Amino acid sequence: MLIHSLRRACALVHSFALILCWIAASSADEARSPLGNTVDDFRLRSCYGNEVSLSDYADSNAVAIVYLGTECPLAKLYGNRLTELQQKYADKGVQVIGINSNTQDGVRELQAYVHRHDIAFPMLKDPGNRVADAMGAERTPEVFLINKERQVVYHGRIDNQYGVGYSRERGTISYLGQAIDELLAGKPISTPATEPVGCYIGKVSEQEAVGEITYNKHIAAILNARCVSCHRKGEIAPFTLTSYDDVLGWEDTILEVIADKRMPPWNADPEVGHFANDPSLTKQEIELLKTWVDNGMPEGDPADLPEPPQFVEGWRIEQPDQILFMNEEEQPFEVAAQGVLDYQRFVVDPGWTEDKYITAAEARPDCREVVHHILVYVVPPGARRTDINAIVAGYAPGSAPTRLPEGVAIEVKAGSKLLFEMHYTPNGSAQTDLSYVGVRFMPKEKVTRLLRGAVAVDRRLKIPAGDPSKVVEAGYKSAQDEYLISMTPHMHLRGKSFRYEMKRPDEPWQPLLDVPRYDFNWQLKYEPSEPVHLPAGTKIKCTAVFDNSDANLSNPDPTVEVEWGDQSFEEMMIGFMEVIPVKEDFQRD
Structure with missing residues (x-):
């Protein structure tokens, strides 16, 4: 289908953004606080094999010991940040030491992390x-700042730029930097502890592997069906889950994000509607995963291992009639290593001198590791803006290409241009991307029905500064007998919840879709299990709620009134829909 969908995956937020949906939040309690503890000397080998001990830095005024993982999204983003901090404070006698305690990270992966x-x-x-156990470390990244006496004077996160489900353009508080400054100045640490936010350290399991539930017989099939489309090499998710060895070390993080309902990404209320593309785990699957981890994660009989899923490397539609890159000069876009990137937009002239009827389309990312989603809109002839009702193709991790039923097509008028809307998620190292779309055409004489985009939209919205629950409504009324085949709520960073309701003529209102916890990082497409019949005159009401208060951690600025705009620091309220006429409706000249 057309508008982007997400079936599964974890990626950095923002989102990344963000992509931080798979990141685990800390539930640290004060009873195990390491503040004031003395860190015993340790001797470990670096990723290059040389031995390093804490006592080597006995003359340092402060040492920041930071636990890092090679595939943890936050650890990737903060690698460069920690190097900058080391360089800033080196002449003041401050040393940063990174420690990797993950059982799933080998020396080669550690070396690659250092270089990247x-x-x-x-x-x-x-x-x-x-060493992690001796210090009480649980997460990556997690900081222990110690003084000359090796006492922990600060413990927690590096700054407040990234967190669970949110990402700021820049951090407003550098907790570690502030603690270092205060320690060097001989002042009390004003914020001695914060909650570490990141992935669990993949520790060696002390539980003997027992029981009948095994990876090969039970767990591999679940991961193949729910996770592997994105958690595999070259995709946007932060680590692979394609083998038994891949899973070891990630079990605690996996259980946490499932329990918090952050993975697989799906925000619909299960009590409202049934959807063909719902990737949610069943209760039985969740219980199998929990029991397997509790039992020490036995591998099982190799003969029980299912065949791995096959993923098409080339086009998933038939060979396109035309391929269009996201800019006419075919110059890649440079994606920064970190921070938040607003949507990037590129207009392309496809050179269509006659009306086109598109029956299949596939948007493809060039650099899958950082492309969060692609939308390809139509810009009508002579228009200055896109037609939000007309989307040719979309991409998001796990989504399917556009394939329309026989006789159904998307009509694009001669002289139209295409606009690529690109959402990038920085992953800690600079990348380049030149995404593209392929389209297949149908002869006009074979077209019987046109697929149409429909929207409920309010372009005049105004969200007052500080308002935690601004309600905005918009509607759509069907002018003909048609089928509703998809719904996609769209808001930006202040989006809180979104609801679709339907009223057929002479019938009461009934809910179609309820998204009580909207997430800008995962703007999902919801495809009803059966097309929803909309008789002519049917009304659809969309109700959006926005949070413009400082309680919304994703909020760029709660002190300003927000109006309609393209970028994420502005807002939109669009209830996207796709509809197909029930009867043949295409009129030929």
């Missing part, structure tokens, strides 16, 4: 997570 993120401080391997 320009790490300029010692990066040490902690076999068996002995």
Whole structure:
């Protein structure tokens, strides 16, 4: 179908954004606070094999010990940040030491991490997570700042730029930097503890692997069906889940994001509607995963391992009649290593001198690791803006290309241009991208019905500064007998919830879709299990709620009134829909 869908995956937010949907939140409690503890000397090998001990830095005024993982999204984003901090404070006697305690990270992965993120401080391997256990470390990244006496004076996160489900353009508080400044100045640490936010450290399991539930017989099939489309090499998700060895070390993070309903990404209320593309795990699947982890994660009989899913490397539609890159000069766009990128837009002239009837289309990312979604809109002849009712193709991790039923097509008028709307998620290292779309055409004489985009939209919205629950409504009325085949709520960073309701003539209102926890990072497409019949005169009402208060951690600025605009610091309220006429309606000249 047309508007982007997300079936599964974790990626950096923002979102990344963001892509931070798979990141685990800390539930640290004060009873285990390491503040005031003395860190014993340790001796570990760096990723290059040389031995490094804490006592090597006995003359340092402060040492920041930071636990990092090679595939943790936050650890990727903060690698360069920590190098900058090391360089800033080196002449003041401050040393950064990185420690990797993940059982799933080998020396080669650690070396690649150091090179990819320009790490300029010692990066040490902690076999068996002995040092992590001694210090009480649980997450990546997690900071322990110690003074000359090796006492922990600050513990927690690096700054407040990234968190669970949100990403700011820049951090407003550098907790670690502030603590270092206060320690060097001989002042009390004003914020000595914050909650670490990141993935669980993949520690060596102490549980003996027992039980009948095994990876090969039960768990592999679940991961193949729910996760592997994105959690595989070259895709946007932060780590692979394609083998037993891949899963080891990620089990705690997997259970946490499932329990928090962040993975697989799906925001619809299960009590409202049934959807063909719902990727949610069943209760039985969740229980199998929990029991398997509790039982020590037995691998099982190799003969029970299912065949891995096959993913098409080339076009998933038939060979396109035309391929269009996202800019006419075919110059890749440079994606920064970190931060938040607003939508990037590129207008392309496809050179269509006659009306076109598109029956299949596929948007394809060039750099899958950072492309969060693609939308390809039609810009009508002579128009200055896109037609939000007309979307040729969309891409998001796990989504399917556009394939229309026989006789159904998207009509694009001669002289139209295409606008690529690109949403990028930085992953900690600079990348380049030149995405593209392929389209297949249908002869006009074979067209019987036109697929049409429909919207409920309010372009005049105004969201007052500080308002935590601004309600905005918009509607759509069917002018003919048609089928509703998809719904996609669209808001920006202040979006809180979104609801679709339907009223057929002479019938009461009934809910179609309820998204009680809208997430800008995962703007999902919801495809009803059966097309919804909309007799002529049917009304659809969309109700959106916005949170422009400082309680919304994604909010760019709660002190300003927000109006309609293209960028994420502005707002939109669009209830996208796709409809097909029930009867043949195409009129030929």
